[in-house]
Amino acid sequence: LSVFAFSSCKDNAAEKVNEENVATAEARDAESGKFPAITFDENQFDFGTIDQGTPVEHVFKFKNTGEAPLMIVNAKGSCGCTVPEYSKEPVAPGADGQLLVKFNGSGQNQVSKTVTLTTNTKEGTETLTIKAFVTPKAGAGNEKKPIKTPTSK
Numbered sequence: 001l002s003v004f005a006f007s008s009c010k011d012n013a014a015e016k017v018n019e020e021n022v023a024t025a026e027a028r029d030a031e032s033g034k035f036p037a038i039t040f041d042e043n044q045f046d047f048g049t050i051d052q053g054t055p056v057e058h059v060f061k062f063k064n065t066g067e068a069p070l071m072i073v074n075a076k077g078s079c080g081c082t083v084p085e086y087s088k089e090p091v092a093p094g095a096d097g098q099l100l101v102k103f104n105g106s107g108q109n110q111v112s113k114t115v116t117l118t119t120n121t122k123e124g125t126e127t128l129t130i131k132a133f134v135t136p137k138a139g140a141g142n143e144k145k146p147i148k149t150p151t152s153k
Contacts, residue, residue: 035122036093037066044129047103052137054105060128061098064091066121074118075099081106082113082130101130108136 040062047056064070069090077083085100101115111134117126 034067036064036068036070036091036120038070038117038119038121038126039063039065040126040128043127044131045101047130047132049133049135050105052105052108052134055102056105056132057100057102058130059098059100061096062091063096064093067093068120069093070097071120072097072099072117073120076116076118077101078114078116082115084115084117086117099128101128103130103132105132105134107134109134 040060042060045058045060047058050056069092071090072086072088075084075086081104083102083104085102087097091097099115099117103113110131112129112131115128115130117128118124119126
């Protein structure tokens with residue numbers, strides 16, 4: 001009779017553990033269906049006309065319009081001339097954030113650069129674009145040089 005009571009206690013403990021595991025799994029699964037979503041005020045910015053070598057910067061503002069905390073895991077410019085700066089802290093659902101993009105003014109004429117964000121959104125990546133018309137500096141190798149012809153002796 002005592003064996004039956006002992007095994008009965010074990011069964012109750014096992015059932016309780018299983019119920020707790022199921023409840024934990026259900027909560028996890030329900031939560032896994034919730035994603036953050038990033039919504040930018042603008043996803044591209046045009047600096048207009050700038051002088052070559054003149055650094056400029058722009059702040060891209062965004063909101064987490066999803067149901068889970070938003071994380072920007074990485075942000076990478078398309079070249080070394082474009083540098084993003086961002087917070088590594090999570091952005092709560094409904095909260096605002098910002099990302100600073102610095103461009104060093106390199107290149108000539110119409111220039112377009114991108115910043116690719118790696119996030120924990122359902123899409124996983126977002127792309128921002130900056131543009132500028134870069135006016136070449138005088139004496140920067142863009143003036144016309146006379147053509148030298150070989151001389152004969």
